[in-house]
Amino acid sequence: MVEMRKPMPISEAVTKVMEFSKTGGTEFLSIEACDGRRLAEPIITGHPVPPFDKSPYDGFAFYSGDTEHASTEYSVEFEVVEHVGAGQVPKKILTKNQATRIMTGAQIPDGADCVAMFEICKEFERNGKAHISIKRTMKPDQNVIRKGSEIEQGIELVAKGTTINPGVKALLATFGYKHVHVVKKPVVGIFATGTELLDVGDELEPGKIRNSNAYMVMSQIKRAGGEPLYFGKLVDEFESSFESIKDKLESVDFLITTGGVSVGDFDLMPAIYEKLHAKVLFNKVAMRPGSVTTVATVGGKLLFGLSGNPSACYVGFELFVRPILQSYLFNEKPYLKRTQAILVDDFPKPNPFTRFVRGTIFIENGQVSVRLAGIDKSNVVTSLAFANGLMVLPGGTRGYTKGSQVDVLWLDDSQGQDTF
Amino acid sequence: MVEMRKPMPISEAVTKVMEFSKTGGTEFLSIEACDGRRLAEPIITGHPVPPFDKSPYDGFAFYSGDTEHASTEYSVEFEVVEHVGAGQVPKKILTKNQATRIMTGAQIPDGADCVAMFEICKEFERNGKAHISIKRTMKPDQNVIRKGSEIEQGIELVAKGTTINPGVKALLATFGYKHVHVVKKPVVGIFATGTELLDVGDELEPGKIRNSNAYMVMSQIKRAGGEPLYFGKLVDEFESSFESIKDKLESVDFLITTGGVSVGDFDLMPAIYEKLHAKVLFNKVAMRPGSVTTVATVGGKLLFGLSGNPSACYVGFELFVRPILQSYLFNEKPYLKRTQAILVDDFPKPNPFTRFVRGTIFIENGQVSVRLAGIDKSNVVTSLAFANGLMVLPGGTRGYTKGSQVDVLWLDDSQGQDTF
Numbered sequence: 001m002v003e004m005r006k007p008m009p010i011s012e013a014v015t016k017v018m019e020f021s022k023t024g025g026t027e028f029l030s031i032e033a034c035d036g037r038r039l040a041e042p043i044i045t046g047h048p049v050p051p052f053d054k055s056p057y058d059g060f061a062f063y064s065g066d067t068e069h070a071s072t073e074y075s076v077e078f079e080v081v082e083h084v085g086a087g088q089v090p091k092k093i094l095t096k097n098q099a100t101r102i103m104t105g106a107q108i109p110d111g112a113d114c115v116a117m118f119e120i121c122k123e124f125e126r127n128g129k130a131h132i133s134i135k136r137t138m139k140p141d142q143n144v145i146r147k148g149s150e151i152e153q154g155i156e157l158v159a160k161g162t163t164i165n166p167g168v169k170a171l172l173a174t175f176g177y178k179h180v181h182v183v184k185k186p187v188v189g190i191f192a193t194g195t196e197l198l199d200v201g202d203e204l205e206p207g208k209i210r211n212s213n214a215y216m217v218m219s220q221i222k223r224a225g226g227e228p229l230y231f232g233k234l235v236d237e238f239e240s241s242f243e244s245i246k247d248k249l250e251s252v253d254f255l256i257t258t259g260g261v262s263v264g265d266f267d268l269m270p271a272i273y274e275k276l277h278a279k280v281l282f283n284k285v286a287m288r289p290g291s292v293t294t295v296a297t298v299g300g301k302l303l304f305g306l307s308g309n310p311s312a313c314y315v316g317f318e319l320f321v322r323p324i325l326q327s328y329l330f331n332e333k334p335y336l337k338r339t340q341a342i343l344v345d346d347f348p349k350p351n352p353f354t355r356f357v358r359g360t361i362f363i364e365n366g367q368v369s370v371r372l373a374g375i376d377k378s379n380v381v382t383s384l385a386f387a388n389g390l391m392v393l394p395g396g397t398r399g400y401t402k403g404s405q406v407d408v409l410w411l412d413d414s415q416g417q418d419t420f
Numbered sequence: 421m422v423e424m425r426k427p428m429p430i431s432e433a434v435t436k437v438m439e440f441s442k443t444g445g446t447e448f449l450s451i452e453a454c455d456g457r458r459l460a461e462p463i464i465t466g467h468p469v470p471p472f473d474k475s476p477y478d479g480f481a482f483y484s485g486d487t488e489h490a491s492t493e494y495s496v497e498f499e500v501v502e503h504v505g506a507g508q509v510p511k512k513i514l515t516k517n518q519a520t521r522i523m524t525g526a527q528i529p530d531g532a533d534c535v536a537m538f539e540i541c542k543e544f545e546r547n548g549k550a551h552i553s554i555k556r557t558m559k560p561d562q563n564v565i566r567k568g569s570e571i572e573q574g575i576e577l578v579a580k581g582t583t584i585n586p587g588v589k590a591l592l593a594t595f596g597y598k599h600v601h602v603v604k605k606p607v608v609g610i611f612a613t614g615t616e617l618l619d620v621g622d623e624l625e626p627g628k629i630r631n632s633n634a635y636m637v638m639s640q641i642k643r644a645g646g647e648p649l650y651f652g653k654l655v656d657e658f659e660s661s662f663e664s665i666k667d668k669l670e671s672v673d674f675l676i677t678t679g680g681v682s683v684g685d686f687d688l689m690p691a692i693y694e695k696l697h698a699k700v701l702f703n704k705v706a707m708r709p710g711s712v713t714t715v716a717t718v719g720g721k722l723l724f725g726l727s728g729n730p731s732a733c734y735v736g737f738e739l740f741v742r743p744i745l746q747s748y749l750f751n752e753k754p755y756l757k758r759t760q761a762i763l764v765d766d767f768p769k770p771n772p773f774t775r776f777v778r779g780t781i782f783i784e785n786g787q788v789s790v791r792l793a794g795i796d797k798s799n800v801v802t803s804l805a806f807a808n809g810l811m812v813l814p815g816g817t818r819g820y821t822k823g824s825q826v827d828v829l830w831l832d833d834s835q836g837q838d839t840f
Contacts, residue, residue, distance in 0.1 A: 031620055031635055032635075032638065032650075035639050035642050035643075046624075047624055049802065050629070051624055051629065052626065052627060058682070085615055085616075086614055086615055086616035086627075086728075087614060087615030087616025087617065087627055087628050088615060088616075088627060089626045089627040090627075104682065104728075104729075105614075105616055105629075105728070106616070106627065107626065107627040150802060151802055157802060157805070158805050162805070164639075165639065165643070165805070165832075166636050166637075166639035166640040166643060166734070166804070167636070167734070167803075167804030167805035167806070167807055168805045169632075169635050169636050169638070169639040170632040170633070170635060170636035170639075170730055170734075170804055170805070171632070171802065171804075171805055172620075172635065173620045173630055173631060173632035173634075173635040173636070174629070174630055174632040175630075176620060176621070176622070176623075176624075176630060177620070178620045178621040194506055194507060194525075195505055195506055195507030195508060196505075196506035196507025196508075196525055196526070197507065200451055200592075200593045200596060200597070200598045201596070201598040202596075203596075204466075204467055204471055204596075206472065206509045206527065207472060207506075207507055207508060207509040207510075207526065207527040208507050209470070209471065209525075209594070210593055210594055210595075210596060211593060212589075212590040212591070212593035212594040213590070214593075215451055215452075215589050215590060215592065215593040216586050216587070216589050216590035216593070217586075218452065218589070219455050219584075219585065219586035219589040219590075220586040222455050223455075223585070223586060230452075262478070262524065308506075308524075308525070309524075310590055314586070314587070314590075337783075339783040339786060340783075340785060340786035341786055342786065363757075363759040363760075363788055365760060366759060366760035366761055366762065366787060366788045366825065367786060367787060367788070368783055368786045368787070368788065382469065382570060382571055382577060382591065383587075384586070384587030384590055384591075385577070385578050385582070385585070385587035385588045385590070385591055386587070387587055388835075405786065412585075412833075412834070413832075414832070415808075
């Protein structure tokens with residue numbers, strides 16, 4: 001009557017999926033278009049930084065040795081022989097008691113080894129020529145940023161797999177990456193199943209609800225760095241459902257179905273896996289929600305059968321689909337970031353299995369804390385909107401009380417960690 | 421010789437900018453295209469959830485009163501008169517000792533008030549008709565999710581200004597928002613200034629560096645929810661620079677210039693503000709880096725003069741530009757999220773002014789910690805790539821040691837907070 005399935009421990013299930021990890025292809029994008037993408041090549045310093053000796057201040061450059069005898073009683077004088085702005089190349093080579101007026105970022109002239117800021121120089125004119133006097137000694141290299149002092153040429157600065165943020169963008173520009181190789185987004189197909197599902201634009205009908213899972217999963221795919229491709233709802237007929245899945249599987253990197261994986265009378269997916277000759281990695285996981293999550297492979301390609309229940313679908317995606325997408329994207333830390341947190345609400349429900357509860361993570365006095373994001377029934381969609389984390393509540397307990405320490409998975413973090 | 425500027429305290433400077441807050445216009449996007457955008461309308465529940473009484477399990481629905489006398493010794497029998505899958509509408513009204521076979525998510529038939537799971541029912545046939553027997557009593561509403569029990573119709577579920585994440589997307593779909601009003605992205609123009617700047621595609625030349633600030637700021641604008649519009653480099657000539665700025669100011673919501681705001685001999689911006697009859701809100705801030713950050717207004721429009729120094733430019737953007745963009749985007753928490761953190765490195769440099777140091781925020785044992793993201797010289801771009809936060813180190817101290825508690829600003833957080 002009811003098929004008995006043996007639940008697999010979560011970490012074993014995750015490991016089974018990750019055995020099918022493969023990295024994606026690359027594409028060459030302009031520097032303007034690469035935000036948020038992951039580098040498919042490292043950034044190498046094409047030149048030293050700075051590329052020449054430069055001044056960090058506005059002031060006067062000269063040879064420090066010339067100030068050897070300077071003191072509050074004895075001024076040393078310099079003739080100002082050139083005026084160099086940032087981007088200009090000094091033409092004069094300085095000789096004894098000659099100085100160059102120099103702007104922030106400009107190149108230090110030959111013959112100079114220090115820069116005195118305007119504030120300590122007194123400017124005056126003599127015989128129609130600009131001069132300065134200074135009453136203190138300067139040291140070699142004082143206020144000079146030496147060529148290569150920040151970084152040498154030929155260094156791997158940022159590793160491939162790194163997400164391109166504004167700082168990485170600055171480095172791409174600095175080293176002349178007008179275009180850059182990034183990882184192609186994995187294309188993830190989605191089929192929804194369920195006779196009860198209306199499309200988002202439909203009027204509500206008795207007994208039916210609108211399809212929210214497909215749109216939610218499309219958004220999760222984007223957040224995980226993928227490209228969603230929604231194929232609509234499978235028709236409620238075995239042969240044509242089978243043909244649709246078989247056909248679309250060819251055109252995507254990963255395929256997700258929502259619903260139809262239980263052992264209910266109208267759940268088509270188990271029979272479809274069979275007819276596809278798919279290898280089912282697991283069809284029951286020791287977790288709530290999402291215990292019916294099924295993952296199968298056909299010809300090395302992964303087919304994720306997520307639950308039709310919104311919360312279970314959401315959790316199933318984050319635990320099983322997101323890491324493999326991150327790994328495709330060269331992220332060496334493909335798993336959700338997990339930290340400890342203080343639970344600030346009671347969660348009295350006992351857990352036979354590990355439970356993933358939607359939470360809002362926040363920081364209080366430097367301490368990570370988490371509150372319930374809403375009513376946690378597995379069929380409540382309303383609390384998903386406010387969740388930025390999932391609390392991990394291990395099974396076999398009597399529930400959790402305010403002040404307990406729990407683990408949380410961070411949903412909005414894009415860095416991740418290297419273990420589940 | 422050197423113009424003296426009086427530095428303004430940071431919070432006063434931020435307040436002065438935020439006095440010019442205005443909210444953006446709206447646009448109507450399809451549900452597929454709205455990820456990451458901010459809602460310009462609240463999400464209202466267009467119907468109760470669930471919209472009908474429904475079953476959370478696969479099982480049999482009937483009237484609980486019929487099991488009044490059931491016990492381990494005495495089975496109650498029901499004739500199974502209908503079979504209802506999710507999305508199907510029950511047609512039969514149940515009378516005494518009649519049951520409906522029902523799937524998860526399906527509508528409860530009239531005449532039934534409970535659902536018994538398959539596991540506790542024994543199925544058998546009598547006279548060619550399906551029957552079940554059950555040996556325990558059921559209660560009214562047992563395993564029934566009542567219409568509206570999750571949420572009633574007409575409730576404001578998600579406030580405008582909220583970022584559309586996968587959970588919000590699920591709600592949009594559930595309530596039939598095939599299109600949704602979101603806030604238009606503010607258009608932020610950028611001009612770079614600096615004779616020393618080469619474009620990203622140029623070969624390096626003596627005395628020059630490639631323009632990294634414009635690309636970095638474009639990326640910061642995108643991260644802050646804006647639409648960057650890069651106008652290229654201002655020519656080194658006052659009249660045409662003035663005309664360019666005057667002209668482009670019309671076509672954008674905010675305008676940023678990088679460089680040219682100091683009091684160096686080639687810094688054109690102060691004179692341009694004057695000729696524009698711009699009101700300069702401040703041109704020196706008591707902070708490092710970024711003390712020369714200048715903000716001016718012309719006809720109510722803000723003109724941000726960020727430093728030409730990459731770190732100062734970066735910090736100036738995050739402190740002064742990002743909050744006003746967030747406020748434009750209806751975010752009622754427009755300021756960078758600020759929390760306490762434990763410093764895990766020494767930072768021995770004394771601070772005459774408040775210093776913003778690039779840091780990498782991480783969590784250890786549930787405690788927010790921060791390490792230096794790299795060498796922190798204001799002219800070092802290399803560490804920007806690894807910064808996900810800015811440490812706030814107040815001035816007047818002798819430096820900070822490992823283990824100190826400091827404030828950090830979170831750069832990758834999109835929620836923010838309501839005070840600076």
